[in-house]
Amino acid sequence: MSINYLLTWNCKHLANAEKREDIEKTCNEYGYISPVICTPEELLGG
Template identity: 65%
Template sequence: SRDILVAAHQQITFEWWATRRHNFECYISQVVIDEIVASDTEAAKKRMNEVKDLAVLEVNEEAEALTEAMVRGSAIPQRSVRDAAHIAVATVNSIDYLLTWNCRHLANAQIIRKVSLVCNAQGYDMPVICTPEELMGV
């Protein structure tokens, strides 16, 4: 990327994928797959190739209900319902970490606090939401 921040994120992601991925059981949600295939670019094809062997977590009724609770509870804005679904799928599947560079609605301390309250009220423990950089290890 020509954007220096995006380029840095891409490099960190590449490094995480190459050096740390093997330390975790990795999954992808159908929500993310849908986002990838919505773009008919060469980059999207490369992304799909990279994730093709990951187990897919489907959006089920439990995840849909939690998504609605997040939006209804104003933890995630309605216009970002896909972000809420992403968190909900990870949460109902008891995923430990949700990696993302979406710091607006996912890896955002204020949002995480609100989402955590909704998840706890619904009887769930929310995964740790962080960037690949935060999960690089020591």
């Protein structure tokens, strides 16, 4: 099972552009595809 999007208001840790590459790398190291990490506003285009 996988998820396509991870919605969060946690911009300090999860929805942080500076940390996104590290999160994707870690997911890939464990054999997972990283979901799109964004805030609800970003997903809805606001």
